[in-house]
Amino acid sequence: MTTHAKNASAEKTDVISLLTDDHKKVKKMFKDFEKMKGSGSDDELSALVEDICSELNLHAEAEEAIFYPAVREEITDINLVDEAEVEHAELKELVSQLQSMSADDPKYKATVKVLGEYVDHHVKEEEGEIFPRVKKAKMDTEALGEEIANFKQMHGQPAPSARPARPSAGTGARKH
Template sequence: MTTATKTNAKPARKSPAKSATKAAGPDAVSLLMDDHKKLKKLFKEYEKLAKKDDIEGKVDVAMQICEELTVHATIEEEIFYPAARAAIKDDDLLNEAEVEHATAKDLIAQIEQMSGDDPMYDAKVKVLSEYIDHHVKEEEDEMFPKAKKAKMDMAGLAVEMMERKEELMMAMA
């Protein structure tokens, strides 16, 4: 009986801590990863519409992609990256991420100015998709683990990021 009580006591101590963290809301990395998943789905949806030659549909999805990426990049650049830069001290990793954002923004601007029936439209969205896949992989495999290990205030950053995201989305509406 004593062994069972001790065994049960350990998970009971860990469980409330996990529940308290979840009750406090999502953390910054979870929010960013949710955006990554949403973008991946949008790019897949775009691909399906492009194969069907649904110009109106693919343009609608491409504009959603551009908007989501613009907002995502902005909250990373304004909130997450500065906090990560201070906490993890890996300027090369963060500099590369910011350069990747600049290139993605350039492609986004080109896509937003193009007509959906332009012969280069699908190619630009495809390159943007591949570029974002690469960027996401680096963030999720390198930056986010370092940020978590550095004990950044992920809950506080999440609140700030959610508020800023809401502002940006409202401004774009």
């Protein structure tokens, strides 16, 4: 295997890379929502929000089952993990609210916006505070990444290399 191939392989299973990719994907979905909310149909908006909620739920479940317990064992500032778990609870509450609303609800778009703001805050803290401590603790980020990838695959998301390309928002072709 070439050095480049090893690096590409490592990027796919490193837990920090996987979680950062999830963050980027969801942030893009929120940006797509912002672009669509003035011109997209309720069905298109609803489908995109359904995708956002699914991504957030799967990401949170994987972090709570695998990443946070491992981090809690290795870093000294466990308050960071406690805060992240509290943030997850708040995010899940907003996701639950959205899943029970219809796209024509007067507060639907505002709830999506607030969820996006919560996600931005959570991502900044995770990437700015937790990830650097994980790197400093010299945790086995490859093994954790493999566990996360396997968890996500078992719970409905294909491995990164097996994921088909999806059309961009606004094409009306967004389906799971």
